[in-house]
Structure formats: C-alpha cells, structure tokens
Amino acid sequence: MTRTPDSRRNNGSASHAEVTASASDSQSGFVGNTLMGLMPFAVGIVLASLLHFVLPHVIPGRAGPYYSRIVTDIGIAIIMAVSLNIVNGMTGQFSIGHAGFMTLGGYMAAFMSYYGSMYLWGSAETHGGFLGTGELLFVMSCISGGLLAAGAGYVVGLPSLRLRGDYLAIVTLGFGEIIRVILQQTGKVIDNAQALKTGGLSQMIPPPVGGALGFDDVPKYTNLFWVYTILTVTLVVAYRLKRSGLGRAMISVREDEIAAQAMGVNIARQKVLAFVIAAFFAGVAGGLFAHERGVILSPKDAGFQRSFDYVIMTVLGGRGSITGVMLAAGLLTALPEFLREFEQYRLIVYALLLIIMMLVRPQGLLGIHEIWDLWPRRRSTSLPSSTVATSATSSPEAR
Amino acid sequence: MTKPPAITTAEKKTATGSEALLDINSIGISFGGLKAVQNFSLQLPAAGLFGLIGPNGAGKTTIFNLLTGVYEPDSGEIHLASRRLFNCRPHEITAAGIARTFQNIRLFPDLSVLDNVRLAGQLHNRHGLLSTLLRTRGYRFEEHLLQERAFNLLEIFDLQDRAHELASNLSYGHQRKLEIVRALATNPQVLLLDEPAAGLNPQEKKLLALSIQQIRDRFQVAVLLIEHDMPLVMEICEQIIVLDHGMTICRGTPREVQNDERVIAAYLGSGLSDG
Helix, strand or coil: CCCCCCHHHHHHHHHHHHHHHHHHHHCCCHHHHHHHHHHHHHHHHHHHHHHHHHHHHHCCCCHHHHHHHHHHHHHHHHHHHHHHHHHHHHCCCCCCCHHHHHHHHHHHHHHHHHHHHHHHHCCCCCCCCCCCHHHHHHHHHHHHHHHHHHHHHHHHHHHHHCCCHHHHHHHHHHHHHHHHHHHHCCCCCCCCHHHHHHHCHHHHCCCCCCHHHCECCCCCCCCHHHHHHHHHHHHHHHHHHHHCHHHHHHHHHHHCHHHHHHCCCCHHHHHHHHHHHHHHHHHHHHHHHHCCCCCCECHHHHCHHHHHHHHHHHHHHCCCCHHHHHHHHHHHHHHHHHCHHHHHHHHHHHHHHHHHHHHHCCCCCCCCCCHHHHCHHHHHHHCCHHHHHHHHHHCHHHC | CCCCCCCCHHHHHHHHHHCCCEEEEEEEEEECCEEEEEEEEEEECCCCEEEEECCCCCCHHHHHHHHCCCCCCCEEEEEECCEECCCCCHHHHHHHCEEECCCCCCCCCCCEHHHHHHHHHHHHCCCCHHHHHHCCHHHHHHHHHHHHHHHHHHHHCCCHHHCCCEHHHCCHHHHHHHHHHHHHHCCCCEEEEECCCCCCCHHHHHHHHHHHHHHHHHHCCEEEEECCCHHHHHHHCCEEEEEECCEEEEEECHHHHHCCHHHHHHHHCCHHHHC
C-alpha cells in the first residue's frame, strides 16, 4: 500500500489541474452546477415534508396513524434494503447480518436520545416540536448510531478480504448473533433522572439499555419527514455511487475479482468501503426504527430472521438494481399488512415466493437494470454520458 | 519503504535508452515440490515485442502471474523502469505500468463495453468518496476526461458503436479485442498478452498480428506475448524465449529459435533424433 504509482500519476494529476484551471476561467455555471449536485436532496426534503404534512389529512380519522405507520415502515425497509444492496448487489459479497448493524445503530441512537433527554430535560418524553431541539438530538443520535454501525461494518468487512461466498455469509450471520447476545447481557434501564445524574459513570457499565427485556420508553421522534429525508440521502448516495468510478470498481469486484485487480482496482478497499457505507445507513435506519411509535427495541431484532427479510428484498429486487430493490422492499413490507389474517403463513409465502422467483426470474424483478431502463427510448438519455454533458459544454477548451 | 522518485517522460526516455524497461532477473517459484518456473530472466526494452512460447504447462502463464503480482517469486528480482517491484499487490503493479490480458477471457460481463474500459482507465483518478457523492466539479471533470479517453480508445479499435452494449453480448472476437483495449486503458508501459489469438479464425489472426504491431508503435508499449500460434509469433516477435518445464531452453530471433534442436525436441519429442 505504501508504494503507490509513479510518474504517470503525477502526469495525470498535472494535466488534470491544467484542465480545471482553464475551465474555471470560462466556467460561469459553476454555482449552478454545485446547486445541481444538491438538487436531489432538496427535492427529497420537499417530498418528505409533503408526505409528512399531507398524508395524515388525506386519510382522516383513526386509520391515519395506521397508514402513516405502514408508510414509515416501508421507508425504513427501503433504507435497509438499498444499503444492503451496496454490499450484496453491487459488490457481490453475501452479507446476512444487516439487521445486526441496524440493531447496533438503533441501540446506540436510543441510548443517546433517551439518556440525553433525561439529562437535558429530566424525562424521556419527546421534547420540542417539528424541527425542535428534541428532533435535533434525535437526528444526532441516529447519525452516531450510523457511525458506530459503520465502525462495526469496517470490522466485519475485514474478513471479507479472505472469505468468499458461504463462508463470508456465516461470518456476517455470526456478527448479528453476537450483537444479539451482547445486547442481552446489558443492564437495566435507568428511568429516574435524579438517579442518572447522581449515579456517576459506573452505572453505564454495562450500558443500561434493558438487556433481554428490550429498551422501553425510547422517545418516539420518528416521523415521515425524517424517514423520507434520510431515505432520500440513502437513495442519492446509492445511485451516485453506482454511477461513479467507485461503483464501477465495486461492480467489477462482483463480476471478476482477479480481472478487477489486474485492472488496478484495490479490491480490499472496495469491499471494506461497501461494508462501511452499507452499515452506516443500516445504523441510521436502526435509529429511525428505535424511535418509531409502537416499537420496543429488543436484542432479537439483531437476529437472522430480520436480516433474512432484507436479503430477500435484495434478491427479489435484482442485484445492484436500486429501483428494483425499492420495489421489492415496498411490496414485502406492505403485503403482510394487507394479509393480516394469514400472518402465520408469512414465512411460507416468502419461501414460495423465492422459489418461484428462482424458477421464473432468477435475476430478480429488474435484474441488473433500473426501472427507467425498461423504456428503450429513455435509455439513451439515462446513460452516464448525459451526466457529464453539462461540464463539457460549459468548458469547450477543456477538450 | 520510501516512495520512488517520480519519473518524468523525458527521464523515462533516457532511462530506457541505456537499459531495459522491464528487467527480470532470474525469478523462480515452486508450488510444493513442483518447480513451476526456474531462473527466468528477460530484458524487455521499451517498445520491444517479445514472444514467450513453450508446450502446455511450461510455465508461461505462471510467469505472467509472477509479473503481475498474483504470485510472489521465491527468488529473483523484477525491475520496471529501474524501480524494483517487490511485495506489490496486483493493483499496485497495474498502477506501476504493467497491464495484462487473460488466456480465458475475463471481462466484466454485466458492465457495458464503455464501463469495462472506464474502469481500467480510472486507476489514477484521485477523487474519493465525498466528491463522488457530492458530484463536485473536479470529480465531474475527471469522469468526463475518463469517458473521452475511453471513447477514443474504443474508436481506435472500432468498437465505439458497441460502447453501450454489455460486454457479454459481444462476439468472441470482439471480446478478445476488448480485453486488449481494457488493458491499454490502464496506460501501461508493458503489455502482457496471454494467448490473444486463441479461438480466432485465420482472418482474425492476421488482423491481430497487424494490430499488435500497431499497438506497440502507437502506444509506445513494450509487448510480451504468449501464443501457441507459431506463424503469428514468428511473424511479429523480435525475440522469442522458449520455456519447457519451467526452464528457459532457448532464446533468440525467430529464425534462431526455429532451428534450435532443443526447441524441436521440446515440441516434437527427442526420441527420434536420439535414436
């Protein structure tokens, strides 16, 4: 790793610097381009707020919260499935411990927001309104949950450098189970602000997050706005990654590791990067899940059953297809709600669904394609050439 | 380990004027008791076109694997442009300037032809995760330049019309060609071709012979060629090294090699001449 390439790297960056310099002289659309880069986020936030404020009014009465809950669940499931797809679909590493990252992040986030609220405001109730201080604490907690999960993702990513296929799957499966067992050994939740403030640091070992009983009374901050804002970030990141050089490198690892190495791809770096990014979003999704109304965070969430749900979504959606996985995640989350009466048959239906898929459409719903690839006319415009067209036209002398 | 000093193009020329670009000094490797390659040496000058031949199992591809970091040699040294390649992983060797093709085609089947080339071309790109996700201006320029270079390469090899097709949808001949394009996209100093003519028809072989020479002239790369097709090797190679059972049994011009008794013995067996 210390020996990095020589002359041509220097030459390459030199010519690159020239190009950017000559471009900046002429380029007046720079601000516009930067804004364009942030555009998808803005659109996503607007849509998320629309969903947040409009949905409860469209479905009035007692059914409102019920449908909000389903839509929230769908959002979280999509975040999980799309992030898992970065590892399983794009990079081709078979991970079945995604719920482990989710639960780890969820506990971290819940720990921060619960004890943070206790410490700051004396109780674990929600605090402040929409975008208030309470929600700020909640978002910070989710992000720290994501960071902790990303760290765990780095650790789990390391064996993937030596293990392949089934063996790696067993390691990731083991990771989820380890998280579950560790969380079962944690201490009792401290529900008294006075005790918390006087107790000192020793009461934090082991972390008081409820043990096998689960972490109750986490403030319920999760709402449609935050779920769909974070979903937007996840989708933009996944899509841009897929279309970028890093994404190409990840896909090349999936396609043929030996050829990828021979073409200069640092496969170790790509694999670990995929695990870290995926684990980060799983951790954030765990934070959203932990603060959702009606959820009691419990160690069994880290178990393999939940992990399998997400694996099924990615398999059903198609490897590497973001829209396909979204579709599958939405379907598989909403369907059980509408088949409530047959709930005990859910796993049988899953198994049958998978078998049918394997026979009829082994590549998943959309295969390697995105949903817009299905219209042949739009295909030419959706090719990556269009993404660089703007920078090309604004700086003709760069050619 | 200190970083080697950067070599400018001007220096590179003077450096290669005096000595070989790729200097392989008696490398060897054994797998258990099998000595796959012993004492293999080769001085490949800049823009040289050398052939590596030998019967099946002679160790030709093993030498390629040693050169590209797939295996680490048990003994000997490899220098590229006066810089020792030691304990390098494959992607580092590619970055240093040795690119290869594969005997059995190893394209990325589910990536487009363009993406196959872009992937190989991006190894010197410097933009990381953050600029990728924010799509900064520098990142977009880099991608734009990359795309342009990839298209240029595809045009040279007359593949530009297939750029947006999946690599797996190309014909066999085109896949072989794309392998070479992809290797060239890494901007190598040394190009290792592992049986590029395998499975091609006589017409395609003729074109290949021509294009290998053109590649050498146009891209100023040194080429080391493994090939079983003798007419092709004899026609285009300046020097030929013959391997048998991991040992170098002969080296010289095509004419010298053709008339060498050991070579004939290795290929046809020595029973008759002995008797």
